[in-house]
Amino acid sequence: MKEKFIFGTLIFFAVVFIYITFSYHVFSIKKIDNGATVLTTIATTTSDIKKIKVLIVPGHEPGFGGAWYRGLKEEDLTLSLAKKIQGILINNPQLDVVMLRDDNGWNYDISNYITTNKIQIEDWVNKHKNITQNTHIYNKQKLLHIPLTLYGTNKWADENNIDIILNIHFNSNPKIIGQARYYKGFTIYTTGNKSSNSTSSKIFAADMMYELLKIENKSNAPKEDTGVVVDQDLIAVGSNNTLSVPSIIVEYAYIYENFMQATSTRNSFFEKAALSTATAIENYIANKLNK
Numbered sequence: 001m002k003e004k005f006i007f008g009t010l011i012f013f014a015v016v017f018i019y020i021t022f023s024y025h026v027f028s029i030k031k032i033d034n035g036a037t038v039l040t041t042i043a044t045t046t047s048d049i050k051k052i053k054v055l056i057v058p059g060h061e062p063g064f065g066g067a068w069y070r071g072l073k074e075e076d077l078t079l080s081l082a083k084k085i086q087g088i089l090i091n092n093p094q095l096d097v098v099m100l101r102d103d104n105g106w107n108y109d110i111s112n113y114i115t116t117n118k119i120q121i122e123d124w125v126n127k128h129k130n131i132t133q134n135t136h137i138y139n140k141q142k143l144l145h146i147p148l149t150l151y152g153t154n155k156w157a158d159e160n161n162i163d164i165i166l167n168i169h170f171n172s173n174p175k176i177i178g179q180a181r182y183y184k185g186f187t188i189y190t191t192g193n194k195s196s197n198s199t200s201s202k203i204f205a206a207d208m209m210y211e212l213l214k215i216e217n218k219s220n221a222p223k224e225d226t227g228v229v230v231d232q233d234l235i236a237v238g239s240n241n242t243l244s245v246p247s248i249i250v251e252y253a254y255i256y257e258n259f260m261q262a263t264s265t266r267n268s269f270f271e272k273a274a275l276s277t278a279t280a281i282e283n284y285i286a287n288k289l290n291k
């Protein structure tokens, strides 16, 4: 009797165990099925609409700042304008806007990439340099902090399918101390013919100049008064052929221009500049990348 009871109990628990296992199994398959369906749907959506990746680089970094004038720091100004441009572009569902830094500091993906790939970045730059300069001697150079950061950003952009790059700056040069006349206006820098992104960058620069001319004048400084200046040595636009995608530097104004001093006039300029910039980026994408 006792044995029968134990046997019965064992059968009971075995049935319960099999039932639980079986129902959990069915449930998990259903869950997996649902998961798979969801994953398939996402994959179809993202491949149907390939997002264009825009990298916005607010020029200079805190502590290694650029120009300054009467309490204004270029690295703060570039971030302020970058956020306004980002604020417009994120409304475009076709775009994936990546900021190099924002109010929370550096984009961790990029800063972490640079700090953990220092040697690889140096090797990559040296290889590009040797090919571009046609030197047969492998001339290995170590990179200082700022070039490492700039080249590291180019390498990261290259490996992360960035489609277009905007570098935001404010001009300070040439400023002749003691001279009454200061320069005014914008200048766009792009790379020369030695870089594979030269043509695309020049078209992007022309689109940008077209839009900026609606809100301000080209620089009146010698050499910068053409509006677009070609410079083969600027890392951010791809010196040593380190970028394959269009990249420009926009010096939106001279930091010491009168309208830059008061918050209200500066902000109203930033609103207009952000709108012009976003339009230029969207136009370039519509004409060149979406075909």
Ligand SMILES: [Zn+2]
Binding pocket: 059, 060, 066, 067, 074, 169, 170
């Ligand atoms: Zn600068």
